[in-house]
Amino acid sequence: MKSLVAKVAIISVVLLGAAVSAHAAGLMGPTPEQQKRHLELFHEGQALWPVYCNHCHNARNPAEFAPYQWDQIIMHMRTLENLPPEDEAAILEYLKTAR
Amino acid sequence: MRRTHQRLIAGTFASIALTVLAPGSTRAEDSSISKPGSSGDPPEANPGSYNRLLRELQAERQHMREVERKHEEEEAAERKRIDELEKEVSAINSANLQLQQVQTTLQTTNAQTEKQVTQIQKTVSSELGPFNFGDRINAFLGQHTFTMAGDASVGYYYDHQGGVNDPVLEFEINPMIRLADWIQFYGAIGAVAGPGGISTVGPTLANLQVFPLGQEAPLELVAGLFDMPFGDFYENQGPPWVNPFVTAPLMYGAEAILPPASLGLQARGGIQWGGLAQDVDYTVWADSGPSFESSPGVDAIPAPVIGERLNPLTGTNIATNGKGFGARFRLFPVPISEDLGRLELMATTYNGKWLDSLWYNSWGVGYAYRLGPFRTRGEWAQTYRQMQSLTGAAAYPGCCGHENREGWYAMAGYFLYGIPHPYLGDWLEPRFDKLEFLVRYSGVNQSGILANDITNVPVQGFNGSPSVFTPHAREVALGLDYWFAPSIVWQSELDLELPSRGGTLYNFAGASSVPTATGIGPTQNDVAAMTQLTVGF
Numbered sequence: 001m002k003s004l005v006a007k008v009a010i011i012s013v014v015l016l017g018a019a020v021s022a023h024a025a026g027l028m029g030p031t032p033e034q035q036k037r038h039l040e041l042f043h044e045g046q047a048l049w050p051v052y053c054n055h056c057h058n059a060r061n062p063a064e065f066a067p068y069q070w071d072q073i074i075m076h077m078r079t080l081e082n083l084p085p086e087d088e089a090a091i092l093e094y095l096k097t098a099r
Numbered sequence: 100m101r102r103t104h105q106r107l108i109a110g111t112f113a114s115i116a117l118t119v120l121a122p123g124s125t126r127a128e129d130s131s132i133s134k135p136g137s138s139g140d141p142p143e144a145n146p147g148s149y150n151r152l153l154r155e156l157q158a159e160r161q162h163m164r165e166v167e168r169k170h171e172e173e174e175a176a177e178r179k180r181i182d183e184l185e186k187e188v189s190a191i192n193s194a195n196l197q198l199q200q201v202q203t204t205l206q207t208t209n210a211q212t213e214k215q216v217t218q219i220q221k222t223v224s225s226e227l228g229p230f231n232f233g234d235r236i237n238a239f240l241g242q243h244t245f246t247m248a249g250d251a252s253v254g255y256y257y258d259h260q261g262g263v264n265d266p267v268l269e270f271e272i273n274p275m276i277r278l279a280d281w282i283q284f285y286g287a288i289g290a291v292a293g294p295g296g297i298s299t300v301g302p303t304l305a306n307l308q309v310f311p312l313g314q315e316a317p318l319e320l321v322a323g324l325f326d327m328p329f330g331d332f333y334e335n336q337g338p339p340w341v342n343p344f345v346t347a348p349l350m351y352g353a354e355a356i357l358p359p360a361s362l363g364l365q366a367r368g369g370i371q372w373g374g375l376a377q378d379v380d381y382t383v384w385a386d387s388g389p390s391f392e393s394s395p396g397v398d399a400i401p402a403p404v405i406g407e408r409l410n411p412l413t414g415t416n417i418a419t420n421g422k423g424f425g426a427r428f429r430l431f432p433v434p435i436s437e438d439l440g441r442l443e444l445m446a447t448t449y450n451g452k453w454l455d456s457l458w459y460n461s462w463g464v465g466y467a468y469r470l471g472p473f474r475t476r477g478e479w480a481q482t483y484r485q486m487q488s489l490t491g492a493a494a495y496p497g498c499c500g501h502e503n504r505e506g507w508y509a510m511a512g513y514f515l516y517g518i519p520h521p522y523l524g525d526w527l528e529p530r531f532d533k534l535e536f537l538v539r540y541s542g543v544n545q546s547g548i549l550a551n552d553i554t555n556v557p558v559q560g561f562n563g564s565p566s567v568f569t570p571h572a573r574e575v576a577l578g579l580d581y582w583f584a585p586s587i588v589w590q591s592e593l594d595l596e597l598p599s600r601g602g603t604l605y606n607f608a609g610a611s612s613v614p615t616a617t618g619i620g621p622t623q624n625d626v627a628a629m630t631q632l633t634v635g636f
Binding site: 044047048051052054055056057058059060061065068069071072073075076078079080081082083084085086087088089 | 244246248275277283285308314315316317319321331334335336340341367368369370371375376378380381382429435441443467469474582584585586635
């Protein structure tokens with residue numbers, strides 16, 4: 001019984017902590033509007049990715065890097081290629097989602 | 100219980116038997132009651148009647164035994180059922196007690212958890228400070244992330260005139276540290292190895308990429324040591340896995356007419372002015388100015404001279420007493436919806452003092468285009484360098500006035516996947532698709548060349564041909580690339596060095612600070628071959 005209570009207590013604390021963290025980070029899940037926006041960005045990035053990347057080098061596979069790495073690499077690529085902000089966001093959305 | 104019932108039944112039967120078998124008393128009383136003449140005839144006491152009564156009594160006894168047995172069975176079943184119900188009630192009571200205990204425990208745990216959360220919130224709030232100051236700072240600075248990119252290449256170079264027959268190696272790593280959404284550090288450090296030895300190179304780049312107005316604004320600042328944003332080559336085509344050739348075009352390679360890197364501040368950005376991918380972008384910058392190998396702090400040669408090499412790194416540790424300013428604009432006129440590929444048109448200028456009040460001016464135009472398996476790009480640039488006015492012993496032929504240089508290149512490549520080839524079979528076809536044929540023509544015009552700069556020691560990107568060092572260098576490069584992956588390529592290149600005509604050869608002989616000037620014709624033609632495996636990561 002004690003072990004059961006302990007497990008329940010631990011799980012409760014963990015879930016509560018996660019909920020607080022998620023709420024704090026605004027990660028409670030995308031709204032339908034956000035999902036629609038993500039989908040639009042994804043399709044736009046899907047079209048732009050080969051055009052922009054192949055202009056200078058072969059387009060890299062989205063699976064080559066983790067999402068946080070794409071954040072950095074695309075930030076650097078934006079610097080080199082002077083990508084318009086909205087196009088950078090679309091390509092980043094595509095790369096992170098497609099991987 | 101059963102014994103009691105048996106006694107009761109036995110007693111009952113005994114009473115009945117005595118009643119029935121005592122005719123002398125009861126019957127006498129009955130006879131006395133039922134006297135003749137009152138209500139009817141008295142019963143006759145005969146053996147048949149007794150036998151009948153006995154049978155009735157036995158039947159009655161049997162019946163009562165049956166009733167008693169059934170009663171006992173029913174009683175036993177009820178008692179059993181009662182026992183079961185008692186057990187169930189006991190179990191329910193026990194479970195209820197346990198549930199109450201669990202509920203009490205959960206309430207206690209929940210209260211403790213709430214207390215802990217409250218405590219954590221208090222702690223976080225106290226650490227964040229008043230008005231969520233810490234939270235705002237965290238949102239501003241974000242979380243640091245680190246990524247390492249880079250490239251490595253190993254190749255083998257051959258050059259006929261230079262007697263080159265050597266392996267070369269190069270690697271570069273590019274650390275990227277993203278401090279927040281609006282700021283990132285980018286660096287480059289590497290090494291080269293070849294017949295000239297092993298040397299570390301770097302940091303060749305070290306800059307901060309800053310978005311002062313946020314990611315949504317088309318403004319970025321780049322501060323630090325950066326690739327010169329003149330044209331496209333230094334910034335975008337420099338890495339070996341990006342440049343489809345082993346060597347760089349002459350105007351950006353062995354006979355560079357523009358500085359490859361600079362120390363300063365850039366402002367840059369791009370906007371979409373039409374359809375998707377129909378963009379225009381700008382890059383403006385200020386830096387510490389161009390410098391040459393004679394510049395103070397470098398002193399690779401004793402005095403400025405026509406034809407001397409630009410320093411590979413502009414401005415660092417060099418007191419040129421001048422600043423440089425540049426601007427580049429690029430236009431991408433074709434929208435993606437037209438499905439006509441991507442076309443880039445650009446113009447760049449870079450100007451500054453290379454020594455005290457002496458100007459260095461440059462400008463150039465270029466294009467790039469890619470459609471499916473076909474790609475091409477080219478640039479043309481011209482530079483003007485104001486020279487010192489020398490008199491007396493310091494003067495040398497052609498010393499004064501100015502020095503003009505001109506460079507260009509045009510390249511084209513075609514991936515063979517664009518050619519229908521259904522006859523090759525399953526094994527050969529995918530390998531055939533990864534081949535790319537390339538051709539490039541590049542040249543540099545200048546009035547003189549410095550003998551001290553001529554070398555036949557190859558390094559990655561330079562084939563070691565002495566025929567490159569001529570006032571009117573021309574080079575045809577033929578390439579065949581096999582792309583294992585988008586960033587892994589086996590490159591093979593054949594260079595034909597075809598100098599067009601001569602000029603002046605300057606030379607600092609011995610310890611002299613005044614160069615000699617000699618008229619020369621075109622150097623000999625030359626041929627070089629290179630093969631190289633390059634990996635970008």
